[in-house]
């Protein structure tokens with residue numbers, strides 16, 4: 289088993305919430321820090337001790353902090369991986385690294401709620417694993433992923449969970465959590481679901497309405513009911529698998545064997561029917577429902593109607609759907625299910641549903657197979673391994689199609705790329721916001737810069753990129769992962785195994801008790817701006833000029849804006865140049881003789 293999967297090993301999100309609720313922020317922080325240290329008890333691959341040092345001090349100054357609900361101008365002081373202070377006149381210790389974020393947005397790190405890394409599927413295995421996938425995620429501004437434990441048909445959920453922990457623990461460069469898929473239904477599955485929620489930090493289960501491991505309606509009913517009993521969230525892949533199988537047979541018999549057969553066999557109404565059915569079943573047992581990877585206007589309208597009728601349901605869309613729907617001829621490389629639609633209105637429609645909160649979040653469904661693997665289905669579209677990339681480019685694609693076009697504000701961008709995932713999967717406010725006490729998962733985002741996506745320059749292992757040639761505004765310049773600068777002025781400096789497994793506790797207030805959310809909101813110490821003020825002060829007008837670069841006054845922070853003198857004997861991880869596995873191996877050896885962490889021991893506040 290991985291290094292953290294037993295009850296009580298990790299910090300419980302509810303403990304964190306409680307700390308914030310009581311306004312006892314410092315004790316919450318200290319309690320969190322002491323538990324956080326225990327998280328890495330038995331790593332598969334050790335992160336060098338200096339990278340776990342407690343003396344990790346970083347100040348980000350002069351930037352525009354964008355949270356879901358407000359935009360503020362304040363500096364952020366980080367220590368030990370946690371945001372310790374925010375404001376304009378911070379008093380901070382010497383020896384702190386300073387990053388000047390003038391003219392840049394400071395965003396909560398992206399949370400990708402839908403990835404498949406190191407995944408065996410359709411007779412082959414994804415080329416991106418937990419190292420290459422999370423490395424690429426960080427390069428694009430994503431600092432946490434939620435992947436899927438995918439048991440083979442009939443396999444025990446617990447065995448599959450342990451296997452996925454082995455795959456991820458010690459490999460992931462950023463934090464991660466797991467949903468667990470139900471590839472069959474039985475009383476044992478029901479019991480395993482309970483164990484996973486109570487002992488292994490899992491709070492969501494995914495059921496398939498397509499593929500040969502799909503559940504029938506009565507099984508879906510029982511699975512949703514069990515999710516509701518446990519306080520978990522039921523997710524569905526909504527497509528009518530029986531209709532798809534029949535359509536595919538007919539198309540193949542008619543000689544339609546190429547990739548165009550994929551969407552023909554899975555028309556929009558086949559998705560819509562399953563969305564409706566899933567909502568109806570969830571309603572019977574009062575289970576909150578998460579509709580993953582919606583691809584059509586029709587599906588969103590159905591979801592909207594059920595939500596107005598009182599169903600607690602959430603909708604996710606993928607970067608591929610808003611990025612390239614309607615703009616490509618079908619080819620092996622873009623095959624994913626549900627399909628990337630040929631309807632050219634799709635990107636605008638889906639983005640509008642994200643803007644109006646019919647949809648809450650955007651994932652990547654990153655599931656990458658190389659060109660040669662995709663060739664497995666060149667003579668039969670049903671054999672094309674399903675899946676595309678998106679983990680690295682999700683943030684830029686959403687910015688380009690959403691903010692740059694003026695459909696959504698930077699705050700809504702934060703909500704759909706980070707905050708809502710944190711809320712739905714009960715990680716908020718530890719993740720998904722920039723607030724005192726939250727994990728220092730932060731992106732410094734240059735909205736004025738552009739980059740052109742290409743497989744030649746991306747960091748994923750896959751040998752093509754479905755967004756090839758797309759120029760996007762919005763570039764991550766610095767990405768801070770648990771307080772460590774892992775993308776440093778465009779230079780990637782990730783550490784294999786730096787990420788932790790994060791528990792997702794059941795009964796997420798956002799899902800089961802939305803009234804409680806107000807009490808979870810981070811306390812605003814220095815709320816200097818809001819969306820209107822942002823428009824007035826910085827001439828930011830989203831629709832006319834959706835992607836401005838703010839110009840800000842000099843901060844009053846008292847720390848000089850250069851890398852300060854480091855106190856004798858302390859090593860600052862922010863200055864570390866270690867980035868790759870090989871380098872870590874060397875360094876691990878050199879650390880063996882060191883008794884105390886080179887960064888010194890933590891003594892709480894300075």
Ligand SMILES: NC(=O)NCCC(=O)O
Nearest residue numbers: 525624625653655674675
């Ligand atoms: N999405 C896809 O086509 N492949 C990954 C498996 C799934 O999520 O359906």
Ligand SMILES: [Zn+2]
Nearest residue numbers: 402404653655
């Ligand atoms: Zn998926």
